Structure formats: structure tokens, C-alpha cells
Amino acid sequence: MADLRDIVREKLADNALQAALARALGIVRGKRTAAVSELASFEDAKAVAAAVRSNAVQRLKDYLPQLEARLADEGTHVLWARDAAEACRMIVDIARQRSVRRCVMSKSMVAEEIGLEAALKNAGTVVVQSDLGERVVQLAHQKPSHITAPCLHLSAAEVGRILHEKSGIELSSDPEKLSRAVARTLRPVFLDAQMAVSGVNFAVAETGNLVLVENEGNGRMGYTMAPVHVAVTGIEKVVGTLADAAALLAVLPRSATGQRATCYVSILPPRPFPGQERFLVLVDNGRSAAFGAGPMRDVLRCIRCGACMNACPVYERVGGHVYGWTYPGPIGIVLAPFLGPQEVRAEISDLCSLCGACTEVCPVGIPLDRLIVLARGLSHSCRPAAVVKRERSALEWFGRAMGGRVSYRLSHLGHKLARAWFPKKLARTEAELGWSGVRTAPGPAAVLFRSRFKRRAAAEDGTADEGSGGEV
Amino acid sequence: MTADRGRQRRTGEAREEILGRLETAYRAAGEGGGPAGRIAYALEPGRDPEMLLAVARERFESQEIGYHILPGFQSLVDSVANHLYSRQARLVALQPCGLFDRLDLRHGLARRLPDLRFVDAGSGLTDVARADVGITACEAVIAQTGTIVLSATKREELGVSLLGGVHFCIATVDQLTADLDSWLAGRPGWAPDEATVLISGPSRTADIEKTVVIGVHGPWKLSLFLVKE
Incomplete structure (x- = not known):
């Protein structure tokens, strides 16, 4: 397995990727700001949405059976899956028993998480992704790099080349021509599909409604046209009431795509349509473990808007593939210890500068920066012992130096002297530790912070003592 | 039948295990969470019909929804026929x-546009998909x-509002409501047993370079005929 740092370097050197990320994230950030400004207060809205999700997560043990009963009474089959493999087996069984040869899939992060496309293909079912971005990455044999914009890492020219080579669409770099052409090729697929797989944004416990959010209409096409509809979702996607879902619908599109509302929100009834079978597959796959993981439980509040990765300065530079699994960005880091497959690198928790931008924009108030620190703790055991020992030792010394007035002054003096007497050696040591590899290490301050603070306080009191400065 | 029973047994075991884990963790953590409250908007049109209409118009324009405000049902059929033509x-x-x-x-449109054909009531989805225009009524129009x-x-x-290239929707001004929350509040205990969209x-996408493209899988044109009567 390649070193994560090498992968990061490769992405940083990829000019096309850098241009695609800068352009896309610049646009989506601007749109989000405008959409959020239509709320009386984003912080208040966030508090409401956080309370809705927090209550729902807390009451999962009640809401899930309530939802199941409501759906089962009306004829929707509810299936429970402990892990990805079990969920895939169940859905493959459904397809096999109905001799499904062609399945159309609309965007579903859980389907991606459990590897459903590969499982159905292995069982002999032709799977066609119908979301435009998902279709592009499917044809390119790539993975999505963003949870709401799967081909965000590709330029229009690259998309055009992929569609031309894999799907025979006329070569173009015009997004409008390409989007329409893909839609045209998919129309007969919808008409012919024997099974549709979709995700679920919210499942309403009280009424048994399944809420699906989208812009393209491919989700609607799938569940409208196919005789079998399989909705697959994580167990945490349950909310109490339709009013709860409405509160989340006020913040989800604003945070995700910077729209006040997506083009389509489907509220499906608990009873399947006449002539159609419907299944709801409730997937655990580590979610119940997250529920029992103290403060990490907050990750279950996530509504998969992707705002955290849109705001993340690290994601902006490296893109989504570096994270190496379904969920990239800050939310991917904190979900990985629970939902991630074994091969997900523990070091992805280092793909964070702890700037807190993700926490600021999260519409359901997940304290992502704090949870990333906890995730680093969880991944700590996976890091090389020598590195951990060196870091621990350095931090212990730092703690001692900062721990008392005398030791603090001595350490400052020592740093100044070392810089003056052995500048090259100090620079080399810092570079070896990785602190100054890509930045200039700052020298010690000319005036200590406590001296500056004392002088400022004295100035505010009108008792400035010019002679007290310059302490070293 | 055997396969069904096998699936039921497996899903039953999984159900008990998942709920058991949640129950155990719940006992350790205890109750939590207070009431959620309501999301407020910078511009609250309330119930004033003029304000509702003003906000709705602004939203329609920015969301590429064509709208036609008509004085009454008398002019509706003429207007729809003109747009179809x-x-x-x-x-x-x-x-x-x-x-x-x-x-x-139907007869009003047929009288005005003799060449116009209609998808027969009770036709299948494939027939509906052949239509150039789908015309629907609606339950409400949310201004916010x-x-x-x-x-x-x-x-x-x-399929009528999805499969044609163009969707015409007919509503009345008194169907305007401030936001989704207030629309739901007006329906206490509402448990829709029909699909609500x-x-x-x-329909739109911005998947390629975040460039917005109107008209993907669903209609590329949506027009609302809002009758004041």
C-alpha cells in the first residue's frame, strides 16, 4: 500500500485536480453563503436541526420498530442487515428471486458504502448508475470523490473524453451537451429496468414515509418506472415526524448545493404503489457501535450534505480519493473508525488542520473538529510505535516547559540561544521532525507574551510603565 | 417460499441484535435532547396573500419556474392552450x-387545439412517457x-409531472402557503398514504464542473398557472 504522504504529494502536483477542486468548491461555497443568508439565523437553524437529529439518534431504539411496524402494516418489506455483506446478500436475493437482469441505481451513499453495485454485478445483474456524476465515475471505473458531486475531481474535458470512449457520446467539453446526452442514453434504461435501488434521506417513524431528495429526477424515474423498488439506508436516518423532516429539509439543500430547496423531494407513502413491490433495507454496518461510543455518537447526526468537505482546506487541496473510502472529508475521518472497512488507513485522521471550518458549517451541529481529535486517539494504536514514542516524548518536554513560570522562561531563553548559536543544526532538527518541511519555523518572540500582556493591561489602566518591557 | 423464510429468519436475527446493541448503549447513556423548535427565515411572508405572492414570484424567477398569474378560470384554458400551441x-x-x-x-383544450391528442386515462407509463407535456393540479404552493x-x-x-419534457401545473392563489413547516402545521396528524412530491x-444537474444544466431526466421546463379566483 502506497504511503499516504506520497498520495497526497501526487494530488498536490496534479494541476488539473487542483483547478477542478478550486473551481467547484469556490462555486459551492458562494452558493451556500447566499442560501444560508435567507435563514433568520444559521446558528438558530443549526440548533433546531441539531436537536431534531440528536433526538432521533437518541430514540433510535424506539423509532426503528415504530417505522418497521408502520411500513410492514402497509405492505413494505423491512429487512435488517448487520453489516455490508449481509445487506448485499439480501438485495442480491431479492434480485435473484425476481429474475432481475437490469437494475437502475440512483445516488445512495449507503449502497456505495456496502459495495452493492459490485455485489449485484457479481450475481449477474446489469447495474446502471443513473445520477449523472455517478454514471461518469461508473463508466470511468473510478470511485466518487465527493458525496454530493461524485465527479467533482474531473474537468468537463475529461468527462467528455470518458463519455466518448465508454458510451459513444459525441466528444465535447460542454457540460450542457454532455449532461443532456447522458440523460438521453439513460431514458431507455429506466423504461426497461426491473429493479430500482435508491437511498433514503429520512425515514419518518410516525407515518412510515420515506423521504428522497434529489435534483435530476433520476431517483423519481427509478421508483416510478421499476416494478421493484429497493430503498437502502443506514439505521440512523430515522426521524420522529414529518415536521422533523421538514426542519432538516430547510438546512440540507442550503448546506449541500447552496439551493433553498432541491428540485425534487419525494415523500413516499408506507404503502407501495399498485403493481410495485417495495423493500426497505436498514443497514447497521457499525452504526450501533458508534451509538455506543460516547461522544462519537454525534457522528450519527450527519445528514450527508457534504458541507464539511466543501469547507475543508485539506479536502480543497487533496480531493476525495485520498481518504480511500466512501466518505471523504471531515465526516469521512470520524465515520471511518465505525463504518469504514478494515483497509481504511488510520492516518486519514491526520488529513485535518483542526481549523474548525467543518464544525462551523455543519447544519446539524456535529463538533467535527473535536471528534477528529477523538478519531486520532482511536487511530493512535495503529501508528508506528517509534513515531508515537517520539511525539509523546516531545509533547512531554513541551508540557514541562510550559508548566511553570521558571521553566517557561528558561525554555524561551534556551530557544533564543540555540537559534543564535546553532541555527543550522536547529533548522535541520526541525526539518527532520517534519515541522518545517513545507513552512518556515518561526523564531522566538522578541518580547514574551506575558510581558506584552502586562504592558497592555498597564496601558489600559493608564499606568504604563515603559521600563517593564523587553523581558526575555 | 424457503428462500423467503430464510430471509425472514436472518433479518429477524439481525433486527434483534441491532436493537439489542442500541438498547444496551441507550441504558448507558440515558435520556437526552430537548424540543427542536422551528426554523425561522429572514423574510417571513406570514399569511398576507400579497406578501406570499411577492415572495413566491421572486423564488420562481430565481429557480427557473415560469409562472402565469391569471385573473380567473375563464382565462385558464385559453392560456394553457396558447402555451401548448x-x-x-x-x-x-x-x-x-x-x-x-x-x-x-380536456374538452376545452381539444376545442381550441383540434390536432392535440391526449394520453388515455388508464394508460401505462410507457404511454405517459411519450407525452410532450404533462399537466397536473397541485396540493399547495410554498412561497418560501x-x-x-x-x-x-x-x-x-x-409520471405525468416527470416523463414529459414540459410540466404545466395549475394552482390557485389561495393555495399559497408560507413554508413547508406551516403547511404541515395546517395538517395535524397528516399521514400521507399517497406519494407527495x-x-x-x-430537473437540473451541476455535476460537471458545477455548471448548472436545466433539464436532465425530468422536465426541462416547468410552468405554473396561478389562478387568482
Whole structure:
């Protein structure tokens, strides 16, 4: 397995990727700001949405059976899956028993998480992704790099080349021509599909409604046209009431795509349509473990808007593939210890500068920066012992130096002297530790912070003592 | 049958295990969470019809929804016929609904546009998909988000607002409501047993370089005929 740092370097050197990320994230950030400004207060809205999700997560043990009963009474089959493999087996069984040869899939992060496309293909079912971005990455044999914009890492020219080579669409770099052409090729697929797989944004416990959010209409096409509809979702996607879902619908599109509302929100009834079978597959796959993981439980509040990765300065530079699994960005880091497959690198928790931008924009108030620190703790055991020992030792010394007035002054003096007497050696040591590899290490301050603070306080009191400065 | 029983047994075991884990963790953590409250908007049109209309119009314009405000039902059929004519529509799918029956919309349009054909009531989805224009009524119009609320019990009815290239929706001004929250508040205990679709514009994507493209899988044109009567 390649070193994560090498992968990061490769992405940083990829000019096309850098241009695609800068352009896309610049646009989506601007749109989000405008959409959020239509709320009386984003912080208040966030508090409401956080309370809705927090209550729902807390009451999962009640809401899930309530939802199941409501759906089962009306004829929707509810299936429970402990892990990805079990969920895939169940859905493959459904397809096999109905001799499904062609399945159309609309965007579903859980389907991606459990590897459903590969499982159905292995069982002999032709799977066609119908979301435009998902279709592009499917044809390119790539993975999505963003949870709401799967081909965000590709330029229009690259998309055009992929569609031309894999799907025979006329070569173009015009997004409008390409989007329409893909839609045209998919129309007969919808008409012919024997099974549709979709995700679920919210499942309403009280009424048994399944809420699906989208812009393209491919989700609607799938569940409208196919005789079998399989909705697959994580167990945490349950909310109490339709009013709860409405509160989340006020913040989800604003945070995700910077729209006040997506083009389509489907509220499906608990009873399947006449002539159609419907299944709801409730997937655990580590979610119940997250529920029992103290403060990490907050990750279950996530509504998969992707705002955290849109705001993340690290994601902006490296893109989504570096994270190496379904969920990239800050939310991917904190979900990985629970939902991630074994091969997900523990070091992805280092793909964070702890700037807190993700926490600021999260519409359901997940304290992502704090949870990333906890995730680093969880991944700590996976890091090389020598590195951990060196870091621990350095931090212990730092703690001692900062721990008392005398030791603090001595350490400052020592740093100044070392810089003056052995500048090259100090620079080399810092570079070896990785602190100054890509930045200039700052020298010690000319005036200590406590001296500056004392002088400022004295100035505010009108008792400035010019002679007290310059302490070293 | 054996496969069904096997699946039921497996899903039953999984259910008990998952709920058991949640129960154990719940006992360790205890109760939590307070009431959620309501999301407020910078611009709250309240119930004032003029304000509702003003906010809705602004939203329709920014969301590429064509709208036509008509003084009464008298002018509705003429207006719809004119728009069908200008779009050179040949085949129209009409959502079965009481309003259209009362207006005798089908015959009214047929009288004005003799060449116009209609997808027969009870036709399958493939027939609905051939229509150039789908015409529906709606349950409500939400001003805050410029959203049309539709409902349908059958897939063919849902297809009317989805499968044609153009969707015409007919509503009345008194169907305007401030936001989704207030619309739901007006329906205490509402448990929709029909599909409800909230439509806030023609289908779109921005998957390629974040360039917005209108008209993907769903209609590329959405027009709302808002009758003041």
C-alpha cells in the first residue's frame, strides 16, 4: 500500500485536480453563503436541526420498530442487515428471486458504502448508475470523490473524453451537451429496468414515509418506472415526524448545493404503489457501535450534505480519493473508525488542520473538529510505535516547559540561544521532525507574551510603565 | 417460499441484535435532547396573500419556474392552450383530478387545439412517457422555497409531472402557503398514504464542473398557472 504522504504529494502536483477542486468548491461555497443568508439565523437553524437529529439518534431504539411496524402494516418489506455483506446478500436475493437482469441505481451513499453495485454485478445483474456524476465515475471505473458531486475531481474535458470512449457520446467539453446526452442514453434504461435501488434521506417513524431528495429526477424515474423498488439506508436516518423532516429539509439543500430547496423531494407513502413491490433495507454496518461510543455518537447526526468537505482546506487541496473510502472529508475521518472497512488507513485522521471550518458549517451541529481529535486517539494504536514514542516524548518536554513560570522562561531563553548559536543544526532538527518541511519555523518572540500582556493591561489602566518591557 | 423464510429468519436475527446493541448503549447513556423548535427565515411572508405572492414570484424567477398569474378560470384554458400551441405540443398527459373534470379541461383544450391528442386515462407509463407535456393540479404552493406540492396514488399519475419534457401545473392563489413547516402545521396528524412530491424547479444537474444544466431526466421546463379566483 502506497504511503499516504506520497498520495497526497501526487494530488498536490496534479494541476488539473487542483483547478477542478478550486473551481467547484469556490462555486459551492458562494452558493451556500447566499442560501444560508435567507435563514433568520444559521446558528438558530443549526440548533433546531441539531436537536431534531440528536433526538432521533437518541430514540433510535424506539423509532426503528415504530417505522418497521408502520411500513410492514402497509405492505413494505423491512429487512435488517448487520453489516455490508449481509445487506448485499439480501438485495442480491431479492434480485435473484425476481429474475432481475437490469437494475437502475440512483445516488445512495449507503449502497456505495456496502459495495452493492459490485455485489449485484457479481450475481449477474446489469447495474446502471443513473445520477449523472455517478454514471461518469461508473463508466470511468473510478470511485466518487465527493458525496454530493461524485465527479467533482474531473474537468468537463475529461468527462467528455470518458463519455466518448465508454458510451459513444459525441466528444465535447460542454457540460450542457454532455449532461443532456447522458440523460438521453439513460431514458431507455429506466423504461426497461426491473429493479430500482435508491437511498433514503429520512425515514419518518410516525407515518412510515420515506423521504428522497434529489435534483435530476433520476431517483423519481427509478421508483416510478421499476416494478421493484429497493430503498437502502443506514439505521440512523430515522426521524420522529414529518415536521422533523421538514426542519432538516430547510438546512440540507442550503448546506449541500447552496439551493433553498432541491428540485425534487419525494415523500413516499408506507404503502407501495399498485403493481410495485417495495423493500426497505436498514443497514447497521457499525452504526450501533458508534451509538455506543460516547461522544462519537454525534457522528450519527450527519445528514450527508457534504458541507464539511466543501469547507475543508485539506479536502480543497487533496480531493476525495485520498481518504480511500466512501466518505471523504471531515465526516469521512470520524465515520471511518465505525463504518469504514478494515483497509481504511488510520492516518486519514491526520488529513485535518483542526481549523474548525467543518464544525462551523455543519447544519446539524456535529463538533467535527473535536471528534477528529477523538478519531486520532482511536487511530493512535495503529501508528508506528517509534513515531508515537517520539511525539509523546516531545509533547512531554513541551508540557514541562510550559508548566511553570521558571521553566517557561528558561525554555524561551534556551530557544533564543540555540537559534543564535546553532541555527543550522536547529533548522535541520526541525526539518527532520517534519515541522518545517513545507513552512518556515518561526523564531522566538522578541518580547514574551506575558510581558506584552502586562504592558497592555498597564496601558489600559493608564499606568504604563515603559521600563517593564523587553523581558526575555 | 424457503428462500423467503430464510430471509425472514436472518433479518429477524439481525433486527434483534441491532436493537439489542442500541438498547444496551441507550441504558448507558440515558435520556437526552430537548424540543427542536422551528426554523425561522429572514423574510417571513406570514399569511398576507400579497406578501406570499411577492415572495413566491421572486423564488420562481430565481429557480427557473415560469409562472402565469391569471385573473380567473375563464382565462385558464385559453392560456394553457396558447402555451401548448407555442410549444408545438402534440400529445398531452393530463393528471386525473376533480379540478380538471370541473373545468372540463380536456374538452376545452381539444376545442381550441383540434390536432392535440391526449394520453388515455388508464394508460401505462410507457404511454405517459411519450407525452410532450404533462399537466397536473397541485396540493399547495410554498412561497418560501418556490415549491409546488403534488400528490399521486399511482405511478402513472406521478409520471405525468416527470416523463414529459414540459410540466404545466395549475394552482390557485389561495393555495399559497408560507413554508413547508406551516403547511404541515395546517395538517395535524397528516399521514400521507399517497406519494407527495415537492417540486422546486425543472430537473437540473451541476455535476460537471458545477455548471448548472436545466433539464436532465425530468422536465426541462416547468410552468405554473396561478389562478387568482
